[in-house]
Amino acid sequence: MWGSGKLNKRTILPSETATLTPSSAPSPGPAPDGLPALIAARTADVGRNREKQRRRRLRAMAWLLGVPAAFLWFRLAVGDPFNVFSFPDFDPLVVMPLLFFALLAVVLLAGTVGAGRSPHVMYRPEQIKTRLDDVIGIDPVKEDVVRSLNLFLAHKQFADEMGGTPRRGLLFEGxxxxxxxxxxxxMAAEAGVPFLFVSATSFQSMYYGATARKIRSYFKKLRKVARQEGGAIGFIEEIDAIAMARGGLSATVAPDSVSAVAHGCGSLHALPTSFALSHTAGATVINQNITSEGVGGVVNELLVQMQSFDEPTGTQKIQTWVIDKVNLVLADDRQLPRPIPPRTNILLIAATNRADNLDPALLRPGRFDRRLTFELPAKVGRRQLIDHFLKTKAHSPELDDDVMRDQVASATSGYTPVMIEHLFDEALVNAVRRGQREMSMGDVERARMVEEVGLGQPVAYTDHERKLISTHEAGHAVAA
Structure with missing residues (x-):
């Protein structure tokens, strides 16, 4: 695509993905803050797919309610009305045992069926108050995220008209x-699609195989919601809990003493295999003999599900079964075509603090197409965060001074956005202790000292210790 030969399709530059829009909508210009503009969800492919599915459900509901209504009106027209509220008489001696065994079956199967349910929590866009304007201090990552969202919203245009493959997975590390x-x-709120949040630890189960079943159920629900709503965003928190590298324990570093022994002995046959292969100090050692079949199966299931987003629906599976039976008696030139699985618009996002420990197969394109690193905000980013947080937190007029805010930004080097917000919350606590309703610069400084140094501990000295300290300090004074 990037070569110098002739291309069948137009080459798409990375900067152009921010302006993907439906053919009927104008291309948005750059956002006021310099970031790429986000496509409107209602006019994009996602919005059109959602409207198409809504009309399809209305037609199905019309058929479902229209046929019984037509039957009732027909009976009424011929003078033979049908009483829908009349129920046949049942013998209680027959009904009670049936209800008992039905309830017993439900109790016995509830644990098995419930163990494989998806543990996700689904949020609608209107339930999420966070917007991209609230994400401050990570402009490089935010810019790439906006481009990925535009590809997600205009996935059909990007795939059908331009021949590209939309991004299916984003890995957030930091x-x-x-x-x-x-x-x-x-991202979910701006895209206007459901947000399926799940913690990786909630997939884990004490029953063998239940973890893989939960993963399958989660992706099945993700595909179903995406077909109904025109798209869906899935988010797996701390994915390293279920996606660690297969083939053994985490990599460790061989100590220098082991390497020295390996080189100093006359033969390496008596040493463990992992240590014998460490020819230099600090080499990586992985014990390949300690492997968990359960962990390997979970990672394998996750890999398969991330690769198989487009699967046939339940109706298509029934159609395929019927067509296969019919094709058995048809000639080769009269074979009926199978239904093609619909393209499911899914964007899977995973977050981790330990991306280096993930299985390498997860990180290849087609699963996680983009790996975004969240760095600690620089001074400019910290200043933006300070301005953002102080908009909603009560503070004295001295904190409105740009010099004061620059001092806070300089003093909070190495702070994350959450730490900066927590710093102001602790400063408000200090203001409450003073009987004030707004924080001052002194409150912020005291909160920073407590966060970095800790609470001050009172020290009690005896009279003898005080005499020694005073004598020592007096010596300093005389020498000065």
């Missing part, structure tokens, strides 16, 4: 508190 979950919620 230190805790850098805004990974915050940004994922903003």
């Amino acid at each position: 230190a805790p508190g850098t805004g990974k979950t915050h940004l994922a919620k903003a």
Whole structure:
């Protein structure tokens, strides 16, 4: 695509993906803050697919209610009305045993069926208050996310007209508190599609095989919602809990002493295999003999589900079964075509603090197409965060001074966005202790000292210790 030869399709530059729009809608210009503009969800492919599915459901409902209504009106027209509220008489001696065994079956099967249910929580766009304007201090990541959202919203145009493959997966990695979950919620709210949130630890189960069943149920629900709503965004928090590298324990570093022994002995046959292969100090050692079949199966299931987003629906499976039976008696030139699985518009986002420990097969294109690193905000980003947080937190007029805010930004080097917000919350606590309703610069500074140093501990000195300290300090004074 990027070569110098002739191309069948127009080459798409990365900067152009921000302006993907439906052919009937004008291309948006750049956003006021310099970031790419986001496509309107209602006029994009996602909105059109949602409207198409809504009309399809209305037609199905009309048929479902129209046929019984037509039957009742027909009976009424011929003078033989039908009483829909008349129920046949049942013998209680027959009904009670049937109800008992039905309830017993439900109780026995509830644990098995419930163990494989998806543990996700689904949020509608109107339930999420976070927007992209609330994501401050990570402009490079935010810019790439907007481009990915535009590809998600205009997936049909990008695939059908331009021949591209939309991104299916984004991996957010970074230190805790850098805004990974915050940004994922903003993406779902801006895209106008359901947001299926799940923690990776909630997939885990004490029953063998139940974890893989939960993963299958989650992706099945994700596909179903995406077909109904025109698209869906799934978010897996702390994916490293279920997607660690297969083939053994995490990699460790061989100590220098082991390497020295390996080189100093006359033969390496008596050493463990992993240590014998470490020819230099600090080499990586992986014990391949310790492998968990359960962990390997979970990772395999996750890999399969991420690769198989487009699967036939339940109706298509029935149609395929019927067509296969009919094709058995038809000639080769009269074979009926099978239904083609619909393209499911899914964007899967995963967050982790330990991306290096993930299985390498997860990180290839087609599963996680983009790996975004959330760095600690620089001074400019911290200043933006300070301005954002102080808009809603009560503070004295001195904190409105740009010099004061620059001082806070300089003093909070190494802080994450969550830590900066927590700093102001602790400053408000200090203001309450003073009997005030707004924080001052002194409150912020005291909160920062407590966060970095800790609470001050009172020290009690005896008279003898005080005499020694005073004598020592007096010596300093004389020498000066």
